[in-house]
Amino acid sequence: MNIENGEFEDWRGSKADPAKHGGATASSIACVVEVLENMVFLSNATNFVEYFLKSMHYSAAESANMVTNFMGTSFLLTIFGGFVSDSFLTRFKTFIIFCTLELLGLILLTIQAQDSRLLPPINSKPSKTQEAILYTGLYAIAAGFGGVKAALPAHGADQLDHSNQRLVSSFFNWFFFSLCLGGLIASTVMIWIQENLGWNWGFKISVVTLSVALCIFSMGFPIYRYKRPGGSPLIRIFK
Secondary structure, eight states: OOOOTTOEEOTTSSBOOTTTSOSHHHHHHHHHHHHHHHHHHHHHHTTHHHHHHHTSOOOHHHHHHHHHHHHHHHHHHHHHHHHHHHHTSOHHHHHHHHHHHHHHHHHHHHHHHHOGGGSOOTTOOOOHHHHHHHHHHHHHHHHHHHHHHHHHHHHHHHTSOTTOHHHHHHHHHHHHHHHHHHHHHIIIIIHHHHHHTOHHHHHHHHHHHHHHHHHHHHHTTTTOOEEOOOOOHHHHHHO
């Protein structure tokens, strides 16, 4: 069966059946995943200054500047993530790829926080190798976050009938609530863990939480409906 432009398909590539694919259950998965993913990102991003100061022994000015650059890069890359999900990959694939990238960045930082050989001695700046590991993990998280934040809300909205604007508006209200709930947990529970139990525990919990989020999102693939990417808009403009 041919899929016309703008129509949705199932995971097999056939036309999506409204009775089996999409709906409130499929879209609610995006809200659950957003709680977990936002909790992980904000718990680290809002407290990275302390990690850079106490564990990596950067100065306060350097630490603050590093966090500013990290946050700016993370949010700017949502433009790239949106371009990829709309032009080349489905939003489902975009989320899987970029969430995996974010998870790999967290794993790298977890390994560094666990291994004293990868951390600088007290009152010493990090070596070039230690800095390379730190920045690789840091900007893998930033790149992953950019793709996740661009793809997840759009994927959740794709599961709903867009002719029912009340339903779509309700989804985005719940999605925003999920985002705020994740931020609340990050700024209370996760910050307490990092400051009282250590960053190695904070990173471990982040890795487990993001892994759970990725698994929950992936498990919904049989009931999702997907929109085929339309190709690069730049190429269409050029033509």
